[in-house]
Amino acid sequence: MTGAGLTGQGPDALGLFIFFARLSLLAVGGANAAVPEMHRRMVDGFGWMTDADFANAYALANAAPGPNVLVVALLGWRLYGGPGLVSATLGMLGPAWIVAWIAGGWTQRLAGRAWLKAARAGLVPVAIGLTLATGLIMSGAAAIGWTSYAVTIGAALFVWLSRFSPGWALLGGGLVGILLL
Amino acid sequence: MNDAISPGIDTLGPPPGPWGLFTAYAKAASLGFGGANAWCRRVIVEERRWMTEREYAEVMGIGQVLPGPNVGNAAVMIGRRFAGLPGSVAACLGLYGPPLVMLMGFALAWDQLGSIPTVAGFMHGVAAAAAGMVIGNAARQATRLRLPWDLIGIGLCAAAAAAWFQMPLLLIVAVLGPAGIAAVVVRGRRA
Numbered sequence: 618m619t620g621a622g623l624t625g626q627g628p629d630a631l632g633l634f635i636f637f638a639r640l641s642l643l644a645v646g647g648a649n650a651a652v653p654e655m656h657r658r659m660v661d662g663f664g665w666m667t668d669a670d671f672a673n674a675y676a677l678a679n680a681a682p683g684p685n686v687l688v689v690a691l692l693g694w695r696l697y698g699g700p701g702l703v704s705a706t707l708g709m710l711g712p713a714w715i716v717a718w719i720a721g722g723w724t725q726r727l728a729g730r731a732w733l734k735a736a737r738a739g740l741v742p743v744a745i746g747l748t749l750a751t752g753l754i755m756s757g758a759a760a761i762g763w764t765s766y767a768v769t770i771g772a773a774l775f776v777w778l779s780r781f782s783p784g785w786a787l788l789g790g791g792l793v794g795i796l797l798l
Numbered sequence: 799m800n801d802a803i804s805p806g807i808d809t810l811g812p813p814p815g816p817w818g819l820f821t822a823y824a825k826a827a828s829l830g831f832g833g834a835n836a837w838c839r840r841v842i843v844e845e846r847r848w849m850t851e852r853e854y855a856e857v858m859g860i861g862q863v864l865p866g867p868n869v870g871n872a873a874v875m876i877g878r879r880f881a882g883l884p885g886s887v888a889a890c891l892g893l894y895g896p897p898l899v900m901l902m903g904f905a906l907a908w909d910q911l912g913s914i915p916t917v918a919g920f921m922h923g924v925a926a927a928a929a930g931m932v933i934g935n936a937a938r939q940a941t942r943l944r945l946p947w948d949l950i951g952i953g954l955c956a957a958a959a960a961a962w963f964q965m966p967l968l969l970i971v972a973v974l975g976p977a978g979i980a981a982v983v984v985r986g987r988r989a
Contacts, residue, residue: 641866648867680921681904682958683827683897684834686867692899693904713866714874720864721875739979740859742949743971745936746956747862752932753961759925768923772930777937787831787927795916
């Protein structure tokens with residue numbers, strides 16, 4: 618057990634803020650990359666919540682629209698109500714915002730340099746590959762049978778090859794889900 | 799610098815102010831089932847045409863190596879680039895504000911309705927389709943950028959390392975980032 622004042626009963630607002638601020642600065646590769654670490658510490662380490670509660674919050678944040686990082690808002694809310702929501706969200710987003718702001722300034726100022734252009738172009742395939750990985754992990758988590766995989770493949774082809782809005786793929790997937798899942 | 803990654807047919811629209819950034823991100827995030835990246839790319843590159851496919855991919859690449867949420871990092875940098883501090887704040891408010899409200903509503907509704915089979919089936923289907931959307935978005939990006947084979951190989955390595963072998967992302971970025979940069983430099987010399 619680390620951290621002053623943290624007990625198995627749950628953290629206070631400041632404790633949540635510090636916890637998520639620290640976590641966010643380690644989360645290279647995005648919010649999904651931080652989820653295993655979040656789970657390890659909140660459930661197994663600090664005993665703030667049960668495994669089922671955590672899994673439910675994660676599933677809801679994935680199913681709801683918007684950035685999946687907002688799972689921290691839901692976790693904070695379930696732990697400590699409104700103040701928990703605010704402090705968890707600010708902790709996760711604030712420090713990262715400052716880092717990105719500074720980095721954005723650098724890349725603008727140094728935009729003409731050859732090495733920066735090479736660095737930017739060279740990171741593109743890694744970013745796309747990690748997006749692909751997120752999709753693959755999500756498809757595994759969402760699957761409850763072969764129908765799920767068929768829906769995933771169909772939606773992937775639709776988004777890849779058509780110019781129509783991806784919303785149709787989501788709606789279609791939901792309707793297939795009502796009928797078959 | 800590198801004709802291997804060409805942006806394709808892109809005529810850019812007029813650059814946005816803070817309000818435009820807010821509405822674009824609010825729209826992308828509110829529609830963004832399964833994560834906001836796919837929708838942000840679509841709205842910014844394909845609908846509003848503020849950035850080329852390549853520019854957007856490059857900002858996402860930087861967002862990926864910075865700590866914190868990728869799309870959020872990209873929103874901070876894109877907002878700053880077009881409209882300074884107000885633009886950056888507006889983009890983030892659009893990205894996080896509306897979905898946060900919806901998520902809370904969603905969680906409350908789920909507590910009430912989650913056990914109804916029709917609702918559960920619909921949500922399972924949407925989750926599976928959202929995963930497909932994220933995969934299709936990656937494929938669409940790679941296709942539109944006409945990535946050469948070596949960069950596609952690096953991308954697939956990154957995907958396999960993260961999804962299959964579940965390697966730490968820091969390690970993946972530390973190894974494959976320089977590999978990608980080296981591949982781009984070598985191509986630039988040959989061209």
